[in-house]
Amino acid sequence: MSFPTLYHTVKSNRLLYKFVKPFADYYANISGYRQLGLRYDDIIIEENSIVEQALKRLPPEENDLRNIRIKQAFQLSLMHSILPKEQWTKPEEDIRHLSPYIKKVTEEEAEREAFEGVKIIRK
Amino acid sequence: MFRTCRLLSKPTIPLSNILIRKYASVSASPVVVSKSQTGITVVSVEEGAPASSVAVVVKAGPRAESANSVGAAHFLKNFAFKETQKRTSFRTIREAELLGGVLSSNLTRETLIYSAEFLREDLTFFLGILSDIIFETKYFPYEFGDVKKSVNFETNATKALPEVVALNTAHSVAFRHGLGNSLYADESTKVTYIQDIIDYAKKVFTAPNITIVGTSVDHKELLGLTNELFQNISHAVPSTPISSKYYGGEERIPAKGTSHYVLAFEGAPANTPDFLVLQVLRSLLDGEKHTQWGEGVNILASNFKDTKISTFNNGYSDAGLFGIYFSGVATSIYQAARTAVEQLKHAVKDVSEEDFSRALAKARYNIASAYEERASKTEIFGNQILSTGKVIPASEAIAHLDQLKVQDLQNVATKILQSKPTTVALGDIYSLPYSEALSL
Numbered sequence: 001m002s003f004p005t006l007y008h009t010v011k012s013n014r015l016l017y018k019f020v021k022p023f024a025d026y027y028a029n030i031s032g033y034r035q036l037g038l039r040y041d042d043i044i045i046e047e048n049s050i051v052e053q054a055l056k057r058l059p060p061e062e063n064d065l066r067n068i069r070i071k072q073a074f075q076l077s078l079m080h081s082i083l084p085k086e087q088w089t090k091p092e093e094d095i096r097h098l099s100p101y102i103k104k105v106t107e108e109e110a111e112r113e114a115f116e117g118v119k120i121i122r123k
Numbered sequence: 124m125f126r127t128c129r130l131l132s133k134p135t136i137p138l139s140n141i142l143i144r145k146y147a148s149v150s151a152s153p154v155v156v157s158k159s160q161t162g163i164t165v166v167s168v169e170e171g172a173p174a175s176s177v178a179v180v181v182k183a184g185p186r187a188e189s190a191n192s193v194g195a196a197h198f199l200k201n202f203a204f205k206e207t208q209k210r211t212s213f214r215t216i217r218e219a220e221l222l223g224g225v226l227s228s229n230l231t232r233e234t235l236i237y238s239a240e241f242l243r244e245d246l247t248f249f250l251g252i253l254s255d256i257i258f259e260t261k262y263f264p265y266e267f268g269d270v271k272k273s274v275n276f277e278t279n280a281t282k283a284l285p286e287v288v289a290l291n292t293a294h295s296v297a298f299r300h301g302l303g304n305s306l307y308a309d310e311s312t313k314v315t316y317i318q319d320i321i322d323y324a325k326k327v328f329t330a331p332n333i334t335i336v337g338t339s340v341d342h343k344e345l346l347g348l349t350n351e352l353f354q355n356i357s358h359a360v361p362s363t364p365i366s367s368k369y370y371g372g373e374e375r376i377p378a379k380g381t382s383h384y385v386l387a388f389e390g391a392p393a394n395t396p397d398f399l400v401l402q403v404l405r406s407l408l409d410g411e412k413h414t415q416w417g418e419g420v421n422i423l424a425s426n427f428k429d430t431k432i433s434t435f436n437n438g439y440s441d442a443g444l445f446g447i448y449f450s451g452v453a454t455s456i457y458q459a460a461r462t463a464v465e466q467l468k469h470a471v472k473d474v475s476e477e478d479f480s481r482a483l484a485k486a487r488y489n490i491a492s493a494y495e496e497r498a499s500k501t502e503i504f505g506n507q508i509l510s511t512g513k514v515i516p517a518s519e520a521i522a523h524l525d526q527l528k529v530q531d532l533q534n535v536a537t538k539i540l541q542s543k544p545t546t547v548a549l550g551d552i553y554s555l556p557y558s559e560a561l562s563l
Contacts, residue, residue, distance in 0.1 A: 057265035108211055115217050 036073035041098035054101035162330030178238035180505030183327035185304035194312025195323035203228035207259035367442035371543030382550030387446025389542035393438025406485035440510035453554035
C-alpha cells in the first residue's frame with residue numbers, strides 16, 4: 001500500500017502547508033464520504049493482503065464501529081440519500097484508525113522481502 | 124536382524140582395553156558465581172567448548188501465579204521472542220538463524236527459562252535478544268490471538284499424553300495450589316486479555332527473581348554484558364510465595380486405552396540431604412531396564428514385563444514429590460503397585476549392602492549425567508541460585524552421596540511412608556487400585 005506522496009514535503013514547509021490545507025479540506029469535504037458518516041480509512045480498498053492483515057489487527061471494538069459505519073453508508077447509498085448535515089463526519093472525527101496498522105504491515109512485508117536474499121522470477 | 128549382526132560382529136576394540144579400568148578425568152569445570160551491579164546473579168561454567176549457551180532463569184513458573192493470574196506463566200512463555208522495540212519477531216528469528224543459534228523458552232513448575240545456544244563469539248547478540256524479551260517486548264493486543272492459539276495447541280497436545288496428565292494431576296492433588304498449579308493454561312485460566320500477561324510480567328521480572336546462567340562463556344564478558352543490558356531491571360522485592368504444603372489424596376480419571384497409575388509420597392526439597400537419599404531410594408526401586416534386551420535387576424523391573432514402571436523424585440525449592448509411575452494393563456498395574464509398596468516397606472526394614480551399593484552407583488550416575496547435559500545443568504544452577512543463593516557443584520553432591528549409610532535410607536523411607544499417599548488412576552478405573560488396597 002504505498003503510493004507516491006508529497007505529504008511530507010507539504011507538512012514540513014509551513015508556507016506550503018498553509019496554502020494547501022484549505023484546498024485539502026475542501027477536497028475531503030466534497031469527496032462525499034463524510035456525508036455518508038464514513039471516515040477516510042473506511043474507504044481504503046480492503047481487497048489486498050496487507051489491508052486484510054491490518055484489519056485483522058484492528059481492536060474488535062474499532063472493527064465493530066467500522067462495520068456499523070460501512071453498513072450505514074451502504075444503506076444510504078442504496079436509498080440515494082445522505083445523512084442530515086449535523087450527522088456528517090466532522091473533520092476532527094475523521095481519524096486515521098487503520099492507517100497505522102497498514103503502515104506496520106507494509107513495513108513488515110518490506111522487511112520480509114529484504115530478508116529473502118534471492119528472489120526467483122519466473123519468465 | 125540388527126541384534127544378530129551385532130552379536131556376530133567381532134569386537135573391534137581389544138578386550139584388554141575394556142577390562143582395564145580407566146578413571147574419567149574429573150577436572151571439575153569451574154563454576155563462577157557473582158552478583159552483577161544490577162542485582163542479578165550471574166553463574167557461568169567454563170568448559171572451553173565452541174558452542175555456548177546462556178539462559179535467563181526467572182522465578183515465574185506456575186508456582187508464582189495467584190488466583191487471578193492462573194495460566195499466565197504459560198502465556199508469558201509463549202510471548203517470548205515476539206515483537207520488541209528493536210526487532211520484529213520475524214527479524215529475531217531470521218537473525219538468530221543467520222548466526223546459527225537456537226532460541227527457546229521453557230516452563231517448569233517454578234521457573235521460566237529463556238535460553239539461547241550459539242557459537243562462542245555471538246554472546247552479545249544473544250544475550251541482547253534475551254534481555255529484549257524482558258524489557259522491550261511490546262505486547263501488541265493483536266499478538267494475543269496468536270499466542271492464545273499456540274497456548275491452546277500445547278495444552279490440547281499435552282492432554283493427549285497420559286503421562287503428562289497423570290503427573291500434572293499428581294502435583295495438583297499433592298500440593299493443590301502453588302506447586303500444584305497446572306503447567307498448562309487450561310479452561311480455568313484467568314488470562315483473557317493482553318493486560319493480564321503484562322501485569323504478570325511486571326510482577327515477575329525483578330532483579331531478585333532472575334539468574335543468568337552461561338555455559339562455555341567468559342565470565343567477565345557475561346558479567347559486563349549483564350551490567351549493561353539489564354541495568355533497567357526493577358528492584359522490587361517479589362512477594363514470597365506461600366510455602367508449599369503437602370496434602371495428598373486420590374484422583375481417578377476414566378480414560379480409554381492403556382492404564383496409568385501414579386503412587387507418590389511427600390518427598391524432600393531439592394538441595395537437601397534427604398533429597399539425595401531419595402535419589403538412592405529411587406534407584407533402588409527403579410523398574411527401568413538399563414540394558415537393551417536385558418533383564419532388570421530388581422523385582423519391579425524383572426517381574427512385570429507388560430508394565431512400564433519408573434520412579435521419579437521431583438525436588439522443588441521448599442517441597443518435593445517422590446513416587447512411582449506405572450503404565451500398562453490395569454490388572455498388572457494392580458499387582459505391580461502392591462509389589463512396589465512391599466519393596467518400599469522392605470527398604471524400611473532391611474536392605475542388603477549389595478542392593479544399597481548398586482542403588483548408590485546408579486544415583487551417582489544419575490546426578491553426574493544431570494550435570495552433564497546443558498539444558499538440565501542450566502536448570503539445576505538456576506534453581507539452586509534462586510532458592511538457596513549458591514551453587515552446589517556435581518562433585519559436592521556426589522561426595523555427599525558417598526557418605527550415605529543404609530540407615531539414612533531407612534530413615535527417609537520411613538518418613539515418606541508416613542505421609543498421606545497421592546494416587547492418580549487414569550484409564551480403567553474399575554480395575555486400578557484404590558490407595559487403601561495397597562496396604563500402605
